[in-house]
Amino acid sequence: MTFLDLVRRRKSVRSFLDISVEREKVLMCLEAARLAPSASNSQPWKFVVVDDRELKNRLCDRAFGGIYSMNSFCRTAPVIVAVVSEKSKFLTRIGGLFRGTKYYLIDVGIAIEHFVLEAEDLGLGTCWIGWFDERAVKSVLKVPRDKKIDILVALGYYDREKLCPQHGREPMNRIASFNSY
Numbered sequence: 001m002t003f004l005d006l007v008r009r010r011k012s013v014r015s016f017l018d019i020s021v022e023r024e025k026v027l028m029c030l031e032a033a034r035l036a037p038s039a040s041n042s043q044p045w046k047f048v049v050v051d052d053r054e055l056k057n058r059l060c061d062r063a064f065g066g067i068y069s070m071n072s073f074c075r076t077a078p079v080i081v082a083v084v085s086e087k088s089k090f091l092t093r094i095g096g097l098f099r100g101t102k103y104y105l106i107d108v109g110i111a112i113e114h115f116v117l118e119a120e121d122l123g124l125g126t127c128w129i130g131w132f133d134e135r136a137v138k139s140v141l142k143v144p145r146d147k148k149i150d151i152l153v154a155l156g157y158y159d160r161e162k163l164c165p166q167h168g169r170e171p172m173n174r175i176a177s178f179n180s181y
């Protein structure tokens with residue numbers, strides 16, 4: 001499979017099989033994330049992996065209640081990863097303020113996509129989750145209050161046959177151009 005085949009294969013998974021994920025495979029996904037590039041090599045992330053079923057269910061009950069219930073499908077995932085956005089290096093933060101760019105969000109996004117693509121390569125499905133009760137997640141996972149959790153990732157085995165059809169994408173001529181805007 002070429003890299004582009006892998007990228008084409010990946011889709012968000014919102015229904016997982018009730019099969020636990022091997023720690024070695026989770027560690028391979030984490031290794032892919034660990035090697036991601038980041039502004040000034042700040043590596044502003046910490047991945048908190050929840051693979052204990054009881055804890056994971058409690059996390060889902062708390063994270064996806066009320067207005068967040070559209071993501072309650074995450075309960076079917078055997079693994080939920082909370083990605084804590086850590087502080088970038090001081091000079092990167094200053095540079096970011098000067099430029100009006102949140103480098104840490106770019107960094108975390110790259111690391112998560114490394115994680116997600118490695119998962120797909122291992123036959124595992126994922127879904128990025130940006131809509132959840134952050135305060136509840138911090139409380140369940142004992143993440144200090146001053147930290148930020150921008151994204152969760154649901155991870156697990158899935159049935160390809162049951163995936164929704166590919167989401168549409170903008171045509172190439174709308175998203176790219178050569179030599180001028």
Ligand SMILES: Cc1cc2nc3c(=O)[nH]c(=O)nc-3n(C[C@H](O)[C@H](O)[C@H](O)COP(=O)(O)O)c2cc1C
Pocket residue numbers: 010011012013014071127128129130131132151167
């Ligand atoms: C930053 C981010 C946040 C997202 N949050 C959610 C979410 O809360 N719930 C959800 O079901 N999907 C979420 N998604 C998945 C997107 O809806 C999905 O990637 C998009 O519709 C394209 O579909 P595909 O991933 O199947 O190609 C999120 C994706 C990203 C990148």
